[in-house]
Amino acid sequence: MSVMIGGSVIKKYNFERLGEETMAKVKVFRCRICGDPYIGTEAPTRCPFCGAKTTYFVEADKWDTNEFNVNLSDVSRKNLEAALQLELDNAAFYDCAKKAAEKANDHYSFAKFKALTKVEREHASAISKFLKISAPELEKKTCHANAQANTKEGWQREDRAIKSYATFRDEATESRLQEFFTALVEIETDHLDLHAKYLK
Numbered sequence: 695m696s697v698m699i700g701g702s703v704i705k706k707y708n709f710e711r712l713g714e715e716t717m718a719k720v721k722v723f724r725c726r727i728c729g730d731p732y733i734g735t736e737a738p739t740r741c742p743f744c745g746a747k748t749t750y751f752v753e754a755d756k757w758d759t760n761e762f763n764v765n766l767s768d769v770s771r772k773n774l775e776a777a778l779q780l781e782l783d784n785a786a787f788y789d790c791a792k793k794a795a796e797k798a799n800d801h802y803s804f805a806k807f808k809a810l811t812k813v814e815r816e817h818a819s820a821i822s823k824f825l826k827i828s829a830p831e832l833e834k835k836t837c838h839a840n841a842q843a844n845t846k847e848g849w850q851r852e853d854r855a856i857k858s859y860a861t862f863r864d865e866a867t868e869s870r871l872q873e874f875f876t877a878l879v880e881i882e883t884d885h886l887d888l889h890a891k892y893l894k
C-alpha cells in the first residue's frame with residue numbers, strides 16, 4: 695500500500711503486523727565467555743563482542759549469575775594475570791595498527807584491526823571479571839606503518855596467545871576455566887586464520 699506525503703509517494707507499512715512478527719522472533723541471549731547480551735532471532739555464529747562460537751550462548755533468562763565467580767587456584771590466578779597482560783598488549787598493538795591503516799587509507803585493514811582491538815579488549819574485560827578487578831586502560835604501543843607487516847606481527851601474536859592459552863587450559867583444574875581457555879584458543883585461531891589469508 696502507498697500514500698502521498700509532501701508530494702512524494704511512500705510505501706505504507708503495516709507496523710502493527712511487522713511488530714508482531716518481529717516481537718515473536720527476537721530473543722535476548724548472553725555469551726558465557728564475555729557475559730555480554732545479544733538481541734537476535736538466534737544466537738550469532740560468533741559473539742560480536744568476544745568472538746566466541748554459538749555454542750557458548752544461552753538465552754538470557756537461563757543465565758547463571760555465578761559464571762564469573764570461580765574459586766581460583768594459585769596456578770589459574772597466575773595464568774589469568776598472564777592472559778590479561780597478553781590481551782592488553784595485543785589490544786594496544788591492534789589499536790596502533792588500526793590507526794596506521796586509517797592513515798594509509800587502507801579500509802580493509804582498518805576494519806580488521808578495529809574489530810581485533812575490540813575483541814582483545816573484551817577478552818581483557820572478561821579475564822578481569824574472573825580476577826574481580828576493573829579492566830585496566832590500554833597503554834600506547836608502537837607498530838609498523840604497513841598493514842602487511844602488522845598482519846605478520848598479528849599472526850605471531852595470535853600464535854603466541856594460542857600456545858599460552860592451550861597451556862593455561864591444560865593447567866586449569868576448574869572446569870569453567872578449562873572451558874574459558876578452550877574458547878579463547880578457538881577465537882584466537884579464527885584471528886590467526888584471518889591474518890594467514892592476507893599473508894598468502
Ligand SMILES: [Fe+2]
Pocket residue numbers: 725726727728729730741742743744745746
Ligand atoms: Fe562473547
Ligand SMILES: [Fe+2]
Pocket residue numbers: 781813814817855878882
Ligand atoms: Fe584475545
